[in-house]
Amino acid sequence: MIVDENSNPFELGCATEVFGLRRPELGFRPYEFGLCAARPRTLMRDGFFTLTGVAGLALADAADTVIVPNRPDTWVARRAAVLDAVRRAHERGARLIGFCSGAFTLAEAGVLDGRRATAHWQWADEFRSRFPAVRLEPDVLFVDDGDILTSAGSAAALDLGLHVVRRDFGVEVAASVSRRLVFAAHRDGGQRQFVERPVPEVRDESLGPLLAWAKERLDGPLSVASLAARAGVSQATLHRRFRAQLGTTPLAWLTGERVAYACRLIERGEARLDVVARRSGLGTAANLRTRMRSQTGLSPSEYRGRFGPGRAGRDRSQL
CATH class of the missing domain: 1.10.10.60 (Homeodomain-like)
Structure with missing residues (x-):
C-alpha cells in the first residue's frame, strides 16, 4: 500500500486489517503486506500523525497488488513519483486498488481512461468534470473492473477488501476474515452507497x-x-x-x-x-x-x- 501526504488513516487501517494481519486460524498466511511512501516521513491527514520507517516506492515495483493513496484534498495533485509508481505497476500487470478518493489517484495516473470506477458520492461531480473519460458509477459500494478495483468511502473499503479476499481465496477464507472483523461477509458491490436507516x-x-x-x-x-x-x-x-x-x-x-x-x-x-x-x-x-x-x-x-x-x-x- 502506497501512502502519500495527507492520506486517510482509516483506509490505511482497513487495508492493514484485511491484508496485513497474520491469520493463524487459516493455517496459512494469505498475503505479505507492506507500506511504502515517496519520502521517509509522511504527514497523514490533517496532521494527525507522521508515518515513518516504511519502505520506499521500490516496494510497489515488486508487488502483485498495489493499493494507491487516497486523501480528502482531491484537488491537490499527487506526487509525480507516486503517479509514476502507479503507472509502472499497471504496465507490468499488477492489480490496482483505490479506496474512496483513491480513484482520483488512479485517474490522475491515466490508468482509468475508458474503465469503470467508483468513488465517494460527495466527489462524483468533481470526478466527472476532471476525468470525463472514466466511466464513473457513483451509486455503488465498489467496482471490480478486473485488474483495477475501486470502492466508495469509509466502510466500503472493508467491503472491497473482503471481496478481494473472496476473489483470491474463496468464500470460506473471506468468511473467516469477516468474522474476525465482526463485519458482514458479503455486501454486493452494486448496493447503494447511501442506505437510509429509519429509526423505528x-x-x-x-x-x-x-x-x-x-x-x-x-x-x-x-x-x-x-x-x-x-x-x-x-x-x-x-x-x-x-x-x-x-440496499437490495x-x-x-x-x-x-x-x-x-x-x-x-x-x-x-x-x-x-x-x-x-x-x-x-x-x-x-x-x-x-x-x-x-x-x-x-x-x-x-x-x-x-x-x-x-x-x-x-x-x-x-x-x-
Missing part, C-alpha cells in the same frame, strides 16, 4: 432475526412470500425494509446467500452439482451454473478448480 417509532424492524432464520433454511422452499410471512408484513413492506436497511431486494439477497452457500459446499469438497444445487436451494445444476457464473464469474467446475480442497491458494502468498 414503536417496534424493532431490524431484518437481523429474519436473515438469521432464512440462512438456516437455504435448502428449503424459501421465497419472498415466505420471508414476508415470517416477518409478519406484506411483501411490499418487506421490499421497503430490504431497500432501506440492505429480498430476492437478490436470497439468491446471493444461496450462491455463497453453494460456493462453501464446493470448497468443502462436494463434487456433485445436483447435491450442491439442492442443498443451497438453487434447485437444478443448470440454475446453479447460471447463478454462480453471474455472481462469481466462474462456473462450478472452474470454482472447484480454483477454490476446492487443497486448491484455495494455500500454497501461495501475495504482496
Whole structure:
C-alpha cells in the first residue's frame, strides 16, 4: 500500500486489517503486506500523525497488488513519483486498488481512461468534470473492473477488501476474515452507497432475526412470500425494509446467500452439482451454473478448480 501526504488513516487501517494481519486460524498466511511512501516521513491527514520507517516506492515495483493513496484534498495533485509508481505497476500487470478518493489517484495516473470506477458520492461531480473519460458509477459500494478495483468511502473499503479476499481465496477464507472483523461477509458491490436507516417509532424492524432464520433454511422452499410471512408484513413492506436497511431486494439477497452457500459446499469438497444445487436451494445444476457464473464469474467446475480442497491458494502468498 502506497501512502502519500495527507492520506486517510482509516483506509490505511482497513487495508492493514484485511491484508496485513497474520491469520493463524487459516493455517496459512494469505498475503505479505507492506507500506511504502515517496519520502521517509509522511504527514497523514490533517496532521494527525507522521508515518515513518516504511519502505520506499521500490516496494510497489515488486508487488502483485498495489493499493494507491487516497486523501480528502482531491484537488491537490499527487506526487509525480507516486503517479509514476502507479503507472509502472499497471504496465507490468499488477492489480490496482483505490479506496474512496483513491480513484482520483488512479485517474490522475491515466490508468482509468475508458474503465469503470467508483468513488465517494460527495466527489462524483468533481470526478466527472476532471476525468470525463472514466466511466464513473457513483451509486455503488465498489467496482471490480478486473485488474483495477475501486470502492466508495469509509466502510466500503472493508467491503472491497473482503471481496478481494473472496476473489483470491474463496468464500470460506473471506468468511473467516469477516468474522474476525465482526463485519458482514458479503455486501454486493452494486448496493447503494447511501442506505437510509429509519429509526423505528414503536417496534424493532431490524431484518437481523429474519436473515438469521432464512440462512438456516437455504435448502428449503424459501421465497419472498415466505420471508414476508415470517416477518409478519406484506411483501411490499418487506421490499421497503430490504431497500432501506440492505440496499437490495429480498430476492437478490436470497439468491446471493444461496450462491455463497453453494460456493462453501464446493470448497468443502462436494463434487456433485445436483447435491450442491439442492442443498443451497438453487434447485437444478443448470440454475446453479447460471447463478454462480453471474455472481462469481466462474462456473462450478472452474470454482472447484480454483477454490476446492487443497486448491484455495494455500500454497501461495501475495504482496
